[in-house]
Amino acid sequence: MQGKFDQLLEKHKLKKTAPRFSVLEVLSSRDVATSQPNLEEILGKEVDRVTLYRILKTFEEKGIIHKIIDANGTANYAVCHSSCTEHQHRDEHLHFNCTVCKKVYCLNDVHIPAFNLPEGFEASTINLVASGVCQACKAQL
Amino acid sequence: MQGKFDQLLEKHKLKKTAPRFSVLEVLSSRDVATSQPNLEEILGKEVDRVTLYRILKTFEEKGIIHKIIDANGTANYAVCHSSCTEHQHRDEHLHFNCTVCKKVYCLNDVHIPAFNLPEGFEASTINLVASGVCQACKAQL
DNA sequence: TTAAGTGCAAAATCTTTGCAAATGT
């Protein structure tokens, strides 16, 4: 299904280049968010490190992928699940950061419960990251 | 009230040095978390950058301060509000990251609501960061 | 053809490490 990426890039008026396809392939082949260092490792041969920075930045601005900062401050990326646009990201679901395998799971089904902010505060984005041991890693203990 | 810091350092078997007092003074004089770059700026003359890294690391390990990674992946620090120990941090309250003034507020009064993790996942730490415009900044618009 | 995108080199930052000198107990 190559056409999927074609459409995606077209939709955002981005040129269909080899490095961009590589990035999309890696990110969409995974059910978890991928850290930038990890991406570099995987794409090392095909995509220049600087190009990767620029692609990730562009994709994020266009709403194609979203960035999750994990507990260590490392950027992780995942293709946007629902309808992110250039103007508004909608990735307000729970992320789970496994401390053993370092994976960041996008738990799309768990929605963030409501809470009250003090008078005068207004939130535009909410980020909920839980850290602990994931399903898979716990099974191996 | 100099004695407060003295006690704090004694309690954790840390030597009472000038740089450490400086860090504690800055952090506790503020009701918001302070970013590391900001700390460097403030302490630039009195504390070496490397020393600052080490102090922050030590303090965090001892449970004297806690680290909040903001939406940009930058580390922010605040003195622990309640009873953090070397073994367990209890900073599971909401943080509010203002996109205008960049401050990170510790909203100790807003507790994180409960949510259900999928089978097999177990969270040891929870981090909830809301981004938006804070009280003070909104008033100035 | 030409604007957008890439890759390399190099600058600018940020973070860590090693070690001698200084400091608190």
Next chain:
DNA sequence: ACATTTGCAAAGATTTTGCACTTAA
């Protein structure tokens, strides 16, 4: 006096910038 802690210098890592070359449209 002795173990800790600091400050400097230097290595390592990360991120950004500039610019010539390449490529998709």
